[in-house]
Amino acid sequence: MSYLDKHSDVILWSSEEFCIAYRSPIDGKVHRYFPDFWVKKKNRDGKINIAVLEVKPKAQCKPPLMELRKKHPRRFINQVKTYGINEAKWRAADSFCKDRNWDFKLITEDNLGV
Numbered sequence: 001m002s003y004l005d006k007h008s009d010v011i012l013w014s015s016e017e018f019c020i021a022y023r024s025p026i027d028g029k030v031h032r033y034f035p036d037f038w039v040k041k042k043n044r045d046g047k048i049n050i051a052v053l054e055v056k057p058k059a060q061c062k063p064p065l066m067e068l069r070k071k072h073p074r075r076f077i078n079q080v081k082t083y084g085i086n087e088a089k090w091r092a093a094d095s096f097c098k099d100r101n102w103d104f105k106l107i108t109e110d111n112l113g114v
């Protein structure tokens with residue numbers, strides 16, 4: 001958040017200000033997803049862009065390892081559920097943003113330099 005406050009190209013930003021409906025692959029019901037950040041910024045060419053940002057650990061951004069299935073079945077099932085829900089949220093967010101000519105970006109520790 002400090003980065004957004006200090007970055008000279010950021011015009012406006014907010015955190016978890018709106019929700020996006022998505023259908024959970026776990027229960028089949030529609031749920032509400034609150035993306036982490038909404039950012040309005042000026043690009044290098046002077047154009048204004050809006051992006052929706054979601055910050056997640058890299059481990060939650062890829063499917064669980066199949067090797068866990070036999071060694072740690074409970075952990076594997078939890079990871080499958082988490083990844084499935086995250087993927088449904090991200091598809092809904094991407095579609096929501098495309099409808100508005102916004103960008104949707106998934107941010108991990110790699111992007112943050114952590």
